[in-house]
Amino acid sequence: MADAAYQKGFLNDSEDGSQREGFETFFRLFYVDLCKYAYGYTGDREISKDIVQSVFLKVWEQKAFWDDFESAKCYLYKSVRNESLNYKKHEKVKRENRTEVALRIEEWQDACHQEGMIDQKVELVQKGVSHLPDRCREIFKLSRESGLTYQEIAEVLDLSIKTVETQMGRALKSLRAFLKEHWNQVVLFLIFLFPF
Template identity: 40%
Template sequence: MDDQSFERIFKENFTVLTNIAYSVVKDSDVAKDVVQQVFLKMWRNREGLNVQSSLKNYLHRSVINTSLNHLEKEKRLTEMSEGHTNNLAFAKNDVEQQVVRNEVEMKVKEAVSALPIRCQTVFSLSRFEGLSNKEIADHMDISIKTVENQMGKALKSLRESLKSVLNDRFISVIITIISLMN
């Protein structure tokens, strides 16, 4: 195939092929690029090009395939981009959550440290060690009622201590979270 015959084939088919590509990709600039890619590939492979059917059918099929390949590539790029964006958002959220978690953990530990020794011990055995009221009573050699009273005092004191930092609804949730972390 020489330059003149290639140019003639290009001019005769460009508009029709662009319309075919447009029907697939729905973007006129992309459709023109697709047709140019097909002709560029055809020119580069002109020495070994072996068209089994008509040239018209070959060009139509090439444009359709190249258009579909373009859509698939765009889809993959979009998915990768969205995945990257989502990963960045998750990472940012993870960092923010960790900072908040660390601050809350520090405030809770300070509040627990400020409790009277007996309240602190009962609270720590209950929330951090996971002992039942009976186990705490046996361990400390006190009555179950005393354990319940000390836990009540500890929770009331913690609610007051943490009120400025946290909403009342979340204090018990935070205390539970802290107990799971240790």
């Protein structure tokens, strides 16, 4: 049937001379079968219809008409196959890109979370240091912030090394207690701030 209709010359000139009518007949002849063929590649009816329509549009725009039915049919099937494969490749790339973007966002969120945790820890330690008694705080800062040894701190403050050691022990004990008491509050705050 299709071959007979084609042999009437409807792609080149229909009986009334209208190339458009001939093309519409050709379109109706192959459209459904080509959609089914494309569906075998895409698994999506709407995408398959779009691909087939796109192929026919290219054929029409290029005025790519053929002298024999088999060449035209072969061209259409190859074009639909190629477009369908291109669609699948494009979808694969999009999926991979979405996965990559999701991983990058997750890494970024983890980094922000870690930075937030570090900032919170530093802030909490600084707050704990500010709660130390004056002399104890001064000795702690000279040791941890200025990097002085106990001997150097003793010389600067005109204290015995034993006093410096005792004050540092008290500072560390006090900070551990302060951090233990307050860290749980920070963790709860961060959980609400950065939900998992």
